[in-house]
Amino acid sequence: xxxxxxxxxxxxxxxxxxxxxxxxxxxxxxxxxxxxxxxxxxxxxxxxxxxxxxxxxxxxxxxxxxxxxxxxxxxxxxxxxxxxxxxxxxxxxxxxxxxxxxxxxxxxxxxxxxxxxxxxxxxxxxxxxxxxxxxx
Amino acid sequence: xxxxxxxxxxxxxxxxxxxxxxxxxxxxxxxxxxxxxxxxxxxxxxxxxxxxxxxxxxxxxxxxxxxxxxxxxxxxxxxxxxxxxxxxxxxxxxxxxxxxxxxxxxxxxxxxxxxxxxxxxxxxxxxxxxxxxxxxxxxxxxxxxxxxxxxxxxxxxxxxxxxxxxxxxxxxxxxxxxxxxxxxxxxxxxxxxxxxxxxxxxxxxxxxxxxxxxxxxxxxxxxxxxxxxxxxxxxxxxxxxxxxxxxxxxxxxxxxxxxxxxxxxxxxxxxxxxxxxxxxxxxxxxxxxxxxxxxxxxxxxxxxxxxxxxxxxxxxxxxxxxxxxxxxxxxxxxxxxxxxxxxxxxxxxxxxxxxxxxxxxxxxxxxxxxxxxxxxxxxxxxxxxxxxxxxxxxxxxxxxxxxxxxxxxxxxxxxxxxxxxxxxxxx
Ligand SMILES: [Zn+2]
Numbered sequence: 001x002x003x004x005x006x007x008x009x010x011x012x013x014x015x016x017x018x019x020x021x022x023x024x025x026x027x028x029x030x031x032x033x034x035x036x037x038x039x040x041x042x043x044x045x046x047x048x049x050x051x052x053x054x055x056x057x058x059x060x061x062x063x064x065x066x067x068x069x070x071x072x073x074x075x076x077x078x079x080x081x082x083x084x085x086x087x088x089x090x091x092x093x094x095x096x097x098x099x100x101x102x103x104x105x106x107x108x109x110x111x112x113x114x115x116x117x118x119x120x121x122x123x124x125x126x127x128x129x130x131x132x133x134x135x136x
Numbered sequence: 137x138x139x140x141x142x143x144x145x146x147x148x149x150x151x152x153x154x155x156x157x158x159x160x161x162x163x164x165x166x167x168x169x170x171x172x173x174x175x176x177x178x179x180x181x182x183x184x185x186x187x188x189x190x191x192x193x194x195x196x197x198x199x200x201x202x203x204x205x206x207x208x209x210x211x212x213x214x215x216x217x218x219x220x221x222x223x224x225x226x227x228x229x230x231x232x233x234x235x236x237x238x239x240x241x242x243x244x245x246x247x248x249x250x251x252x253x254x255x256x257x258x259x260x261x262x263x264x265x266x267x268x269x270x271x272x273x274x275x276x277x278x279x280x281x282x283x284x285x286x287x288x289x290x291x292x293x294x295x296x297x298x299x300x301x302x303x304x305x306x307x308x309x310x311x312x313x314x315x316x317x318x319x320x321x322x323x324x325x326x327x328x329x330x331x332x333x334x335x336x337x338x339x340x341x342x343x344x345x346x347x348x349x350x351x352x353x354x355x356x357x358x359x360x361x362x363x364x365x366x367x368x369x370x371x372x373x374x375x376x377x378x379x380x381x382x383x384x385x386x387x388x389x390x391x392x393x394x395x396x397x398x399x400x401x402x403x404x405x406x407x408x409x410x411x412x413x414x415x416x417x418x419x420x421x422x423x424x425x426x427x428x429x430x431x432x433x434x435x436x437x438x439x440x441x442x443x444x445x446x447x448x449x450x451x452x453x454x455x456x457x458x459x460x461x462x463x464x465x466x467x468x469x470x471x472x473x474x475x476x477x478x479x480x481x482x483x484x485x486x487x488x489x490x491x492x493x494x495x496x497x498x499x500x501x502x503x504x505x506x507x508x509x510x511x512x513x514x515x516x517x518x519x520x521x522x523x524x525x526x527x528x529x530x531x532x533x534x535x536x537x538x539x540x541x542x543x544x545x546x547x548x549x550x551x552x553x554x555x556x557x558x559x560x561x562x563x
Contacts, residue, residue: 004303006310016310037426038311044423064430065330067322068379075301077316085317085378087428097426099315107379112330129314 004076005124011039014054019128022120026096028055035093057092059118061132064089064097066110082107088116088132100132140267140419141274145440147448150416152277154561157404157411160196160397161520162189163355166512167391169292170239175228179289180237182393184249187285190395195408196283198250203257203281204243205272206289207264241289241393257281263419265515266462266546266553269396270417273555276398283403286396290514292389311427319378320428321548325467326380327431332484336380340371342490343384343466346503349496350510350517352532357390357512380467387464387508394516396523401561410527415541415563416449416556423550434468434549435483438475441552445476445543449556453477455563457539458501458525460518462546464508471549473502501535518544519555526559 008016018025028035029043031051042049064087072078084107090096102110103121115135120128142150164182175181191198227233236245242260246252257280262268265288272286305313312318329335347366350356366384374382404411422437424430446452453476461472470486479500481489494502505521508514522542524530540563545554 002303003316004300004305004309004313006314007304007306008310009307012310065323065327067319067326067381068376069316069318070376070379072316073298073300073318074313074316075299076303080316082376082379083316085315085323087323087430095425097428097430099312099317099427101315123314 001080002076003123003129004074005127006129011041015039016127018054019120019130022128024057024059024118024130025054026057026090027052035096037096037098057090060091060135061088061098061116061118062091062094063087063102063110063112063114063116064094066102066112068107084110086110086132098130098132103131103133105134139271140263140421141270142418142444142448143420145444147418147444149450150448152273153415153449154413154558154563155401156273156276156414157399157401158396158414158523158557159399159404159407159409159411160190160192160194161523162186162191162193162395163514163516163520164393166355166357166360166514168357168361168388169294170391171294175232177391178232178238179241179291179391179393180231180245180249182391183241183246183287183289183395186393186395187246187250187287190285190397193409194397194399196397196399198252199254200283201252201285202254203275203284204246204252204255204287205257205259205262205268205275205284206241206243206246206287207260207262207268208240239291239293241287243287246285246287255281257284263553264547264551266555267419269519269555270419270553272398273414273417276400282400284398286398287393288395288514288516289393290390292391292513297389317428319381321465321467322378322381324429324431324434328470329380331431334484334487336382337372338487338490339385339466340368341494342469342502343371343509344368345494346463346466346506346509348506348510349504349533350506352496353506353511353517356506356510356517357388357392357514358510381465385466387513390512390514392512392514394514394520396519410559412523412526413558413561413563414555415451415558416445417553418444418448419553420444421551429550434471435475437549438471441472441545441554442475442477445554445556451541451556453480455541456543457537458504458522458535458542460503460505460507460521460542460544462507462515462518462548462552463503464513464515464546466509468549469503469507472545476543478502496533496535504530504533504535506533515546518546522557526557
């Protein structure tokens, strides 16, 4: 399904490269022991750059919340309305949230709280992006 | 954007508490859009009307004005233009020979077109309106000027704005647009309803009350152009934008301008209107913990705003007689209401409160201005109402009982400025 293709920048490139290897990674500050996503040039808490590292995630999470888009400002998404906008809380650190459309789950039927796991889908032939599916 | 001030959680009592006052307000008529042709409805033309009205209201002459602050107004939120616009478009004869005066108004443009001869403080770099009121108060308190015009132009051109036709998602959009994210204000509201056992329908009394109050604002969009009350059925049948955010939870973008005259408490005594003293302002700028705003973020941010207002003003929730929290979108006003615990409303109780008597005649007159929902996206109704309530000239919107202290603020939970006003300088 066509969708806007993320354009990696200096900070985000490791994340998108990892997606292409079907790995979901986030930044972690070793000084603060805090994960952060989306990635940034420095730690949000201590401002350090040197202590930021990329770490693997479990790729598991829970559905944190859901809304339904009926009138998107993003042209590419308008033919797909109404569609799910779902927040995913990462199992490793529920403060870390990802976005999802929960493909295959009808709008108004998103089971908030359900366990999910990451999968990777094509935004373009060159770029995979994380998506999520309900487990079991 | 201007510098944010008084942002610390440990903010103390403002050094100029009660030493600065609002003494005049002026509104242009409010139109839905500018058609690009009618030169009487440019943002510049409307700003001249508003500024002259503010000076007239205060009884101050143009020669007495020594400061002007404004902020990039123009198209709503500085958003992408809906219609083809910008460099390459045809311009008009002076003073409309550039974008300045058409879709934006700088302080320099206003100074020139009003022929203000004694201005020593010119600032076109104010932050959004809610911050700019504080920035203006600080400038007057610091002695940078004595009679300050605070101008807020709100523009709306033809077409739909912020439409994104890109097939790529660069910059911050790489984290949102691949999933078609948008209207994220609906997300914490959905969480709220789940957490506290409410639903979107229960917003109806608040929306209807705001429209009703707005119809009592003579310059407002609805009073001028759609002068009828909404029904509950209208609200419940409004089309979804991003469920649970419907069309009637959104404010109507408008073409309008408003202006305030702020001065020192000393000078205010001799002016035409009863002074409305500024007791405190504070500002907050936040970021979600992760990729989008959650209810947890929203509640933490708004709680912090309330703590700052109480620390900065030395007042408490029970002191606030007039409460005008921002409402564009209407879905977030409840977080402000609950954070400030106005009339004792605690987390999860806003919708119950809405179901009670929140009319201006009743015991809990929430948002007596009608806000943006009742007047259009001028953003200024809340400040004008605070003035008029404290001055006793709010007409049919005048609330009963004690009216010494007013609180107004916005824009969003993520980014807000709050100002405390009083009819007495040492309240
Ligand atoms: Zn750190």
